[in-house]
Structures are given as C-alpha cells and as structure tokens.
Amino acid sequence: MILSASATHALRAVAWLAAHERGEATLGRDLARTVGVPAPYLAKVLGTLARTGVLAASRGVRGGYRLARPAREIRLMEVVEPFEGKRARPGCLMRPGEPCREDAACPAHRAWSQVKETYLGFLESTTLADIRGIDTRQAKRPRGSRTHRGSSRTARTRA
Amino acid sequence: MILSASATHALRAVAWLAAHERGEATLGRDLARTVGVPAPYLAKVLGTLARTGVLAASRGVRGGYRLARPAREIRLMEVVEPFEGKRARPGCLMRPGEPCREDAACPAHRAWSQVKETYLGFLESTTLADIRGIDTRQAKRPRGSRTHRGSSRTARTRA
DNA sequence: GGCATTCTGGACATTCTTATCCATAATGAC
C-alpha cells in the first residue's frame, strides 16, 4: 500500500477528474461513488485538496469540483503530501526524523537512498496527465469482505 | 519515514544485536536504552521478533535476547513484515488490495512498478550483516522536542 | 427575496497504532 487511505482516495478522485475533464464541475457525491469511498469522508479530502489549490470548488446548483489547473501541471506529490505528512518525504532508515548521514555509509545506505530517490522521483515527476489513462473505479467487492486487516501484528494472539 | 515506528524500532534493535554479537545475551532494557525507545514497548516488539524466529530469547539471570541465526541469514523483510503487515508488500497504486493489472498500462504504471521493485528488492536482499556498520543509537533529543507531528493533515484548522 | 443545491466546518464515533502497567512464568544460582 505505502500510501495512506486518504492519500489514495485523493489520488483516485483527482485522477478521475483528470480523465473526464469537461466543461461542467463534478459533484462530490458522484466522485465518491466512482471512487468507492463514503461520500462524507471524501468531502473532507476534497476540501483539503481545494484549500491546497489542486481543486477548484464551487457551490450551488451547477457547482462541484474541477481541477484548479491543467492536468499536466499538477504533480502527484502535490496531491499526496497534505495527507502523507512527513511520510511523503522519507528520511534516514534507522533514525527517522534525522537526514541520512553520508558519513555513516554502509551498503544499506546506498540501497536505501535509491529506494527514497525512486519513490520521491515518482511523486515529483509524474503528473495527473500521466495518470489520465487509469481506470479509477473501485472493483465491486465480494459483498461484505472487510479487506481482512490486522492478522499479523504485534497485538496478535498467536502466530 | 515509510516504515512504521514499530518496524523501525525492530530494525534498530536487531541491527544493534548484529553489530555487537558476543557470547552473552543482551538485556531488553539495555536494547531499549541504546535504541532510545521506552522499554515496555520494545519488549512487545522483541517478543514478536522472538515468536517470528528472528531472535532467541532466554529468561533468568544471564538471559536476554540474541539473534536466532547468523546475521547474514536474516533479511530485513523478515524483521519488518510482522509490523508492517500489508504495507510491507505494496500493491497497485490506485486500487490498493488488488494486484497491478498490466492491461491497465499507463506511463505511471511502469514508474510505480519500479518504485515497488526497488522497495521490495531492498527489504528482500539486504541482510543484517549489510547493516552491521550502522550506528543505531538514538541521537540525544533537544529535551522535550516531541518530534513535531500532525501539522498539515486533513483535520488541520487553517493551512 | 425565497428556495433548492452544493460545498464547508465542527463535533463526534470508531479503529489502529503506540505506549504503559502489572502479574506471572521460566531460568539459573545458591
């Protein structure tokens, strides 16, 4: 997964907007339906995106959301960062919060730097136009399959 | 950050053990001190690691923890996975839970695959022996600097 | 102005992660 649920919701909603740009704005509840996320929650996410300047929101009868700028001027990082916080820009593997120190060089240091660079590079250089082709709709779930979380964690009972 | 706090704790504790292998076992509280994590919590993490077969724990007077196997036979993935859960093995960018579909190919698909491969490759191919050189000790914090989290999230008040 | 429509904002509920506390079981030394 890597990205948080909110960041993924944001990405999917925004990708759909990029793929279906037309004159009219898209309703929040319609976005929620195609993305497969509860509408009241997506509303929060969309609100953040509007404050950030990724989306332009308009109220009233013909209102809704649309991209604030052309798709190829919006980078994924911009969409994701407000929801990922610090996680969007990974630091040192062993001392989170501190920047990687070159002097503590070890085989793992180089490898980890490459992981970070690939990850950051992806978010910084990919734009919504690049994602446009993706089909954002949620696959219909098998009805009542709660994604099956938390089976192998610290708190687990057995093994 | 990318990795959860628990996974990072685990990594640091285990890396220290790899770097300081001697005859004796290391006490849980000593590990907690060098890693800079509250001892009662690290205990849980170490317990999980022991159940998983990464550490061998022994109780009593000369007890403590040591690596269950030689450092170069323990891969980072093995240490991290019990704490990262699904996140350890990232899936499709836009449809978390579902595997990436090649037929939905788009420029972003290739780039994202590369991110995943770099990340997975790092965890799967790096062993504790590779990390041995790292200095695991926590940098002394400026006294009362609570890492400063959660300033720019969905719930934030302004901007 | 009045009204339906749509986003906005705040409070609240729920779940997961992180962290703490304490009793208990295992171990080795005597």
Added chain:
DNA sequence: GTCATTATGGATAAGAATGTCCAGAATGCC
C-alpha cells in the same frame, strides 16, 4: 527448594487515522 532475575502475556490508556453526522454558508435560479 528458594530466590533474584528476566522475558511473557493481558488489560488498559493515549493519540492518530479513518469515517459519520449535521448545521451553516455560498451560489444560482425563480
């Protein structure tokens, strides 16, 4: 066997992420 020592397990709490609910504000149309 007794004792100090050390890990183990369960209950619990604080915090963040996620999700829900509802009143209110803006907008366009009549």
